[in-house]
Amino acid sequence: MFDSITKSVTTAFSKIRGKRVLTDKEITDTLITIKEALLSADVSTQAADKFLEEAKKKAVGQERIEGVEGDNQFIAYVHDTLVDMIGDGVSGLKLLEPEKQTVTLLFGLQGSGKTTTAAKLAKFYKEKRRVMLVGLDIYRPAAMEQLEILAKDVGVLCYTDTKEKKAYKILKKAILVAKKEHVDLMIVDTAGRLEIDDEMMHELRRLLNTINVTERLLVVDSTAGQSVYDVASSFQKNIGIDGVILTKFDSGVRGGAALSLKYATGSEVRFVGVGEHVDDIDEFDAKRVAGQILGMGDIVKLVEKARSAISEKEAEEMLKKVIENNFDYNDFMKQIDATSKMGGLGKMINMVPGGSSMDQGLLGEQELKFYRYKVIIQSMTAKERLAMFPLNNSRRVRIAIGSGTSVYEVNQLVKQFGLMKNMMGSSKKMDKLAKSLGQMGMSMDDLNKLM
Numbered sequence: 001m002f003d004s005i006t007k008s009v010t011t012a013f014s015k016i017r018g019k020r021v022l023t024d025k026e027i028t029d030t031l032i033t034i035k036e037a038l039l040s041a042d043v044s045t046q047a048a049d050k051f052l053e054e055a056k057k058k059a060v061g062q063e064r065i066e067g068v069e070g071d072n073q074f075i076a077y078v079h080d081t082l083v084d085m086i087g088d089g090v091s092g093l094k095l096l097e098p099e100k101q102t103v104t105l106l107f108g109l110q111g112s113g114k115t116t117t118a119a120k121l122a123k124f125y126k127e128k129r130r131v132m133l134v135g136l137d138i139y140r141p142a143a144m145e146q147l148e149i150l151a152k153d154v155g156v157l158c159y160t161d162t163k164e165k166k167a168y169k170i171l172k173k174a175i176l177v178a179k180k181e182h183v184d185l186m187i188v189d190t191a192g193r194l195e196i197d198d199e200m201m202h203e204l205r206r207l208l209n210t211i212n213v214t215e216r217l218l219v220v221d222s223t224a225g226q227s228v229y230d231v232a233s234s235f236q237k238n239i240g241i242d243g244v245i246l247t248k249f250d251s252g253v254r255g256g257a258a259l260s261l262k263y264a265t266g267s268e269v270r271f272v273g274v275g276e277h278v279d280d281i282d283e284f285d286a287k288r289v290a291g292q293i294l295g296m297g298d299i300v301k302l303v304e305k306a307r308s309a310i311s312e313k314e315a316e317e318m319l320k321k322v323i324e325n326n327f328d329y330n331d332f333m334k335q336i337d338a339t340s341k342m343g344g345l346g347k348m349i350n351m352v353p354g355g356s357s358m359d360q361g362l363l364g365e366q367e368l369k370f371y372r373y374k375v376i377i378q379s380m381t382a383k384e385r386l387a388m389f390p391l392n393n394s395r396r397v398r399i400a401i402g403s404g405t406s407v408y409e410v411n412q413l414v415k416q417f418g419l420m421k422n423m424m425g426s427s428k429k430m431d432k433l434a435k436s437l438g439q440m441g442m443s444m445d446d447l448n449k450l451m
Contacts, residue, residue: 046260137192
């Protein structure tokens with residue numbers, strides 16, 4: 001999402017790296033560069049100006065903290081200022097006690113992703129609450145059918161009424177069904193418009209008068225640029241906003257408008273949509289977002305994705321094989337599959353400190369290699385996959401023909417596999433690996449989960 005900002009920021013930081021003491025001019029020049037990067041990414045002028053003002057207050061003229069290098073101290077000030085600008089408040093939904101019914105109302109413009117977001121929230125909370133989705137989009141063709149399909153996929157209740165033409169009447173019926181089914185979390189998907197109009201606001205106010213809503217959450221497209229301010233301000237003025245959900249947060253566009261939404265509207269970001277699948281939603285964490293912008297990566301997110309991609313038991317078995325140097329081609333293929341489940345090599349590398357500066361084209365080429373490696377391994381015999389003996393030329397030719405690849409590509413796989421095996425298997429090498437992980441803020445336990 002913030003590739004352009006991150007590149008500008010890391011370039012600016014590279015000029016001060018390693019300096020124990022920074023001059024006021026170096027600090028000011030670096031902050032101005034960061035401000036320009038924020039503006040170029042659609043952060044509002046007011047928010048960018050405020051960032052510069054607050055960061056200068058914290059950094060300029062400050063005494064150096066004993067034991068902390070000047071560059072690191074300054075970067076910490078920048079990080080904290082970014083967190084304040086983005087908004088480090090409450091994340092997730094506000095849930096009432098289980099015996100009470102939580103009602104979350106989603107609203108926003110048409111195309112912002114309300115229906116998909118409703119299903120994502122249902123999946124996110126289904127283990128904690130008895131969830132029911134309610135469809136009130138009486139205008140968009142097949143909107144209710146879409147919600148019903150998503151609810152079935154997620155495994156939660158859903159109430160719609162395609163014959164009723166008044167949204168508030170559908171909501172009244174849904175309330176009765178929810179009570180009967182002992183639902184304690186209702187997620188209400190409302191109708192949107194291509195642009196804000198009086199009819200939509202009147203309809204939303206009617207809904208708010210029909211039921212005691214726990215929270216009113218605005219769903220906003222992160223890629224919409226500066227227009228998100230006007231949209232958020234209008235909804236805030238007309239019906240009130242308790243929080244914001246940003247969709248398409250994984251997009252490659254500038255997306256900086258999302259960063260200053262808290263400053264512009266006073267509304268906290270609660271969730272971010274990071275993909276099209278129903279699992280692709282995260283509670284918003286301003287500190288982690290600020291860390292990503294500053295090129296610090298997101299190891300926490302990487303480990304979370306690893307947990308969902310591979311079980312603890314599989315991870316333990318893999319790590320044991322690594323330590324004992326019993327790693328084979330089957331294990332290599334499992335790693336390739338896990339990489340795919342975690343969003344691919346590009347997304348994984350971006351979560352590692354400094355990874356955003358890597359050439360995405362090269363990462364794409366490596367992903368293609370991984371795919372071809374998997375096809376090659378699948379063409380091996382069971383004994384060949386166990387790597388119990390070297391692959392002679394005749395075996396490599398047979399494997400290449402069977403996989404539709406070349407002998408050269410088979411040789412590349414064998415070479416890379418050999419390098420991995422060579423890296424593993426000695427306590428000295430594992431100690432070096434642990435030290436390298438520590439420098440990235442990871443532990444061997446984290447590696448266990450990642451593998």
